[in-house]
Amino acid sequence: MTVFEHKGKLLIVDCGVLFPEENQPGIDVILPDFTAIRSRLKDVVAVVLTHGHEDHIGGVPYLLKERPTIPIVGSRLTLALVTAKLEEHKITPKTVQVKEGDEVQFGPFGTEYFAVNHSIPDGLAVALRTSAGTVLCTGDFKMDQFPLDRRITDLGGFARLADEGVDLFLTDSTNADVPGFTTSEEDLAPAIDQVFRTAPRRIVVSSFASHVHRIQQVIDAAERHGRKIAFVGRSMVRNMGIAAELGFLRIPKGMLVDMKAIEKMPDENTVLICTGSQGEPMAALSRMANREHIIEIGEGDTILLASSLIPGNENAIYRIINAFTRWGAQVVHKGNAKVHVSGHASAGELTYCYNIVKPSAVLPYHGEWRHLTANAALARKTGVADDQVFVIENGVSVDLVDGRSSISGRIPAPYIFVDGQTMGLATETAMNDRKVLAEEGTITILAIVDSTTNALLEPLEFFARGFVEEKGWEENANKAITEALAGAGPRSKTSADELEALMTRTIGRWLSRRHRRNPVVTTIVVDE
Ligand SMILES: [Zn+2]
Numbered sequence: 001m002t003v004f005e006h007k008g009k010l011l012i013v014d015c016g017v018l019f020p021e022e023n024q025p026g027i028d029v030i031l032p033d034f035t036a037i038r039s040r041l042k043d044v045v046a047v048v049l050t051h052g053h054e055d056h057i058g059g060v061p062y063l064l065k066e067r068p069t070i071p072i073v074g075s076r077l078t079l080a081l082v083t084a085k086l087e088e089h090k091i092t093p094k095t096v097q098v099k100e101g102d103e104v105q106f107g108p109f110g111t112e113y114f115a116v117n118h119s120i121p122d123g124l125a126v127a128l129r130t131s132a133g134t135v136l137c138t139g140d141f142k143m144d145q146f147p148l149d150r151r152i153t154d155l156g157g158f159a160r161l162a163d164e165g166v167d168l169f170l171t172d173s174t175n176a177d178v179p180g181f182t183t184s185e186e187d188l189a190p191a192i193d194q195v196f197r198t199a200p201r202r203i204v205v206s207s208f209a210s211h212v213h214r215i216q217q218v219i220d221a222a223e224r225h226g227r228k229i230a231f232v233g234r235s236m237v238r239n240m241g242i243a244a245e246l247g248f249l250r251i252p253k254g255m256l257v258d259m260k261a262i263e264k265m266p267d268e269n270t271v272l273i274c275t276g277s278q279g280e281p282m283a284a285l286s287r288m289a290n291r292e293h294i295i296e297i298g299e300g301d302t303i304l305l306a307s308s309l310i311p312g313n314e315n316a317i318y319r320i321i322n323a324f325t326r327w328g329a330q331v332v333h334k335g336n337a338k339v340h341v342s343g344h345a346s347a348g349e350l351t352y353c354y355n356i357v358k359p360s361a362v363l364p365y366h367g368e369w370r371h372l373t374a375n376a377a378l379a380r381k382t383g384v385a386d387d388q389v390f391v392i393e394n395g396v397s398v399d400l401v402d403g404r405s406s407i408s409g410r411i412p413a414p415y416i417f418v419d420g421q422t423m424g425l426a427t428e429t430a431m432n433d434r435k436v437l438a439e440e441g442t443i444t445i446l447a448i449v450d451s452t453t454n455a456l457l458e459p460l461e462f463f464a465r466g467f468v469e470e471k472g473w474e475e476n477a478n479k480a481i482t483e484a485l486a487g488a489g490p491r492s493k494t495s496a497d498e499l500e501a502l503m504t505r506t507i508g509r510w511l512s513r514r515h516r517r518n519p520v521v522t523t524i525v526v527d528e
Contacts, residue, residue, distance in 0.1 A: 001032040001059060002137065002170065002365070006130045009107035010040060012047040013126060013137050017058030017418075021312045024417070025434045027426060031059050031416040032394075034066060041067040045107035046096070049074035050116075050139025051123035052081035053210055061089040062423065071096050073104070073111070077122035080242045081210070100124065100154060114157040116141035119343025120210045121149055121248045125158075133167035133403045136357060140172050140366060142342070143349040146184045148213045149248075155356055162358045167403045169359030169379075173367030174344035176375035181348040183341050185213050191338040192217050192306070196225040199330075201300035202267040203227070206277040206285045207307045209235040212243045214306050214340075215273060216250065222271045223252050230262040232274035232284045232295075240273075263294070267301070277307035279316025286316075289323035299328035306339045347378055354382035361388035361405035363398060433520065440519040441466025443511075445481070445503060451527035453490050454499060456482060467519045480510040496525045 002013045020027035037044065047070055049057050060082055064070060072082060073096045086093050098104060100115035110129035117123065118140045128135045136158070143153045175182060195203065203222075207214050222229050229251075231237045243249035262270050272295060276283025285303075287293040297303070303324050309317055321331045334340040345353070354362075362384050364375035369391075376389045388405060390398055395413030398405050417426040446461040460481060462474050484506040488494040494502070503523040511517045 003037060004109065004128060004135070006132060007108040008043060009109070010037060010044045011106055011109045011111075011128065012037075012044060012063075014050055014056040014139070015047055015059040015063050016053070016055035018055065018415070020417075023435065024431055025438060027417045027419055027431075029058060029418045031062050031418060031423065033413050033416050034063060036411045036413075038066065041070070044070050045109065046071045046073050046111075048111065048126050049078045049082060050126060050137065051075075051118055051120050052078040053120055053140065056139070057082045057085065060093075061086055061091060062418075064091050064093060065089070068092075069094055071106070073098055073106070075099060075113075075122040075124050076246055077120070077212075077243065077248055078124075080246055081239065084238055084242060098124070100157070112161070114154040114161075115151050116153045117144045117147050117151060118142060119208075119213070121151070121212050121243070125154075127161055127166075133400045134161070134164060135168045135170065135400065136161060136166050136359070137170040137365075138172050138353075140174065140344060142175075142182045142345040143352065144182065144184050146186045148185055148216055155352070158353065159356050162356060165403070166357050166359040168361045168363060168398070168400050168405050169354075169357055170363045170365050171350065171353065171375065172344055173364040173371040173375035175342055175346045176350055176364065176367065176371050176378060178342075178346040179348070180346055182344065182346045185217070185341055188214075188306075188339055188341060189217060189221075191332075192221050192304070193224070194337070195302060195304050195332050195339075196221045196227070199302040200268065201302070202295075202297075203271045203302045203304060204285070204288065204295070204297065205271060205273045205304045205306055206275065207273070207305075208277060209233065209239045209275050211307070212240075212249050215240065218271065218273060218304075218306065219249070219251055219255070223255060227269050227271045228257045228262060228265060229255055229271045229273055230257055230259050232259065232272050233276065236273060236275045259294070276320075277305050277317075278310055278313040279320050281316070286320060289320040291327070297324060297327050297329050301327075301329040303329050303331045304339060305331065305333040307334075308340055308342065309334065347374070350375060350378050351382060354379055354384070359384060360403060361385075361390070361400075363390045363392070363405075436518065437466070437520055440517060441468070442520040442522065443467050443507070444522045444524065445507065446524050446526065447481075447485075447499070447503060448526045448528055449485075449496075449499070451491060451496075454485065454488050454494060456485060457528050464519075467517070469515055469517070473515065476514070477507055477510060481506050496527060499525045 001015045004011045018030040072093045079095050098113050103112045112127040114125040116125045125138045205218050231240050244251050274284040276285030288297050324331050362379040364372040372391045376391045379389050396410045397408050399408040416424045419426040442465050444463040448458045460478050500523040504521045507521050
């Protein structure tokens, strides 16, 4: 989420979510922190969405919960996807549909839209014209010269804008450290066709539920080889329905059937297209791998993972590949066949862009630190002044005054965790507790004491979950705590709360020293 402020009004470009990594257990999604704009929501003139990926639109329902009337601006497909998502949250948004070439004024911001090519159709870059200067945001993009829809990134438009002068250029960094050029989507056709030519039985394809062009290639191959297709998984069914309805996905008549029908067909005439390419445990693909799905994968079946392998998901994906191969299936993935290309511009394309846009200042965005740094280096190499290239963390603000940019301040921008129905309640502290619980387990100690003397009336009781130790640890722990309690004196000197703290501290220290263990310890003192 990027927020632009001008003359007291705010314009937001994209509002996405992050997906949790292994060190964020139990988290559903991660939102940007709206704290800094919460008191100014009435000043927001628009949220411009560059494309329909979750990391650019996933936060919109949460933002609109705070002010449902904020206008949502985007292309036809992007708006259809975000509207379907908002429907699930029971929100009907106020939308403004735009397409490449359009110019629309929102408060003090003049906006213009340019076609960009990416791994989802109908992406847009947006230029903001203000009295302080002109900004160009690429969103996510690449420069595939042969995309399936023949809608290429509008470098001509970028060049026209460059003639006016681009004061600040925000550009996609995801592949900035990859040399050369991202290969074309159409280059995948031979490898996908090879899968269809040689698969003896059923084919199961897994991809992102938004990768319309990849799925189009699968459908085209299925058509050539006389197979019927079925979509599996809620988001796949929903998104492909939207894409087909709007004409972004072409499904030949009679080719799409439902799961019930496909189960009755000979396996060699079928293709299942499902989500779960990142090993998500609840998705159809994982459940098939674990034989928890109605579709039983076995000898002769072919699994095609036509997608990227997002760092952090490797273990989950290889677990699935192993499970399928154990059932006798063949798994085709980007590691053994050319079945995936990235959706982002590599260093070569980014360099072209810098030379065409000729920006005065550059703010690399979308990517991790190493990507931002690589992108910044490219900008400098094309001649952007050293002090006009901004590699910044979330929350840092950049001022653009009279065409010159500078870092002006910073606001806190922590991750906001969504956990079940809660938003922002699960904190970093909770994440640490969960990690400790996972690694060390927990011990609860129950102490029944005399309410005046604080003397133990019964032996301590230990309840351990996930904590394991050689037999006899409880007796030794008992001894350590009993000694500490004896030193605590009567209730007039040490309250029940203090007694609990003392026991927790004692057992914590003792376990750490004696057993090199740090479980979560809870102590309960019951007065008799
Ligand atoms: Zn994207």
